[in-house]
Amino acid sequence: MNFTLLDHALLKCDLSTLRNKHTPNPIFRATLERISEIMAVEIFRALPLRSFEYDTPLERTTGYALQESFLIAPVLRAGLGLQHGFLRFLPDAIVSHIGISRDHQTHAPHFYYSNIPAHIETLHCLVLDPMLATGGSATMATSLLKEKGAKKLTLVSVVAAPEGVKYFSEQHPDVPIFAAALDRELNANKYILPGLGDAGDRIFGT
Numbered sequence: 001m002n003f004t005l006l007d008h009a010l011l012k013c014d015l016s017t018l019r020n021k022h023t024p025n026p027i028f029r030a031t032l033e034r035i036s037e038i039m040a041v042e043i044f045r046a047l048p049l050r051s052f053e054y055d056t057p058l059e060r061t062t063g064y065a066l067q068e069s070f071l072i073a074p075v076l077r078a079g080l081g082l083q084h085g086f087l088r089f090l091p092d093a094i095v096s097h098i099g100i101s102r103d104h105q106t107h108a109p110h111f112y113y114s115n116i117p118a119h120i121e122t123l124h125c126l127v128l129d130p131m132l133a134t135g136g137s138a139t140m141a142t143s144l145l146k147e148k149g150a151k152k153l154t155l156v157s158v159v160a161a162p163e164g165v166k167y168f169s170e171q172h173p174d175v176p177i178f179a180a181a182l183d184r185e186l187n188a189n190k191y192i193l194p195g196l197g198d199a200g201d202r203i204f205g206t
Contacts, residue, residue, distance in 0.1 A: 001169045002176040003160075006042045011035060011180045018158070019196045025205040029081060032130070032203065035158055035180060036085025043156065043178050044089065071123040071150075073098055075141050076113070077200040079128040082156065086126060094123065098144060100137040107190040109136040114144055121149040130199045132157035132179065133192050135164035139171045158199075159183055161192045 017023050017031045048067040053060060070093040074083045079098075087093060099113030125145050129138040138155055145153060153175045155168065160179040163186050168177060183192045196202070 004178050028202045032081040033085050036082040040086050040089050068124040071125045073127050075129040078130045081203045082128040098141045109140045116148045121151050125150045125153045127155045130158040132160035132164035135167035142172050161186050
């Protein structure tokens with residue numbers, strides 16, 4: 001199982017704000033964006049670099065730049081809450097939205113929209129899905145990207161349930177998962193416990 005739990009003091013503090021049912025929507029949105037920035041820094045810590053020569057005001061030296069190009073794929077709606085934090089560090093990344101809704105009776109994912117470009121085999125694709133509950137939406141989004149040619153992918157979730165981690169890992173064992181919290185379980189309605197409720201509803205106030 002390719003799962004990494006990010007252990008960071010600021011993530012723990014901000015997660016407490018997200019989990020609190022009394023946190024207003026504007027504070028929830030701002031906190032989620034900050035979490036995405038912290039997660040981006042932690043995830044990018046070991047990204048491959050390329051070196052190049054350039055001139056400082058005093059002499060020639062060696063500099064570094066990211067070796068890879070990126071595609072950011074937020075899973076609608078809640079993935080939008082992570083988008084800007086990652087774009088802050090990857091301003092040149094392509095952004096592809098993937099629309100997947102969940103049937104409230106069967107809990108099965110239903111695809112309804114994507115704008116994934118062709119020929120993405122050279123890009124590192126970051127799937128942004130804040131809540132990895134059953135794993136259905138993240139699995140479907142990752143499969144869509146692979147169908148378009150994606151070879152290297154990473155899944156980013158804020159809160160994950162063991163059930164979702166297990167299912168996604170079985171379907172996509174080659175894709176690493178990064179999360180800020182691994183919660184206890186899913187309830188009968190497939191919401192994560194203790195969780196933070198419906199992330200999309202709390203981001204947009206619906």
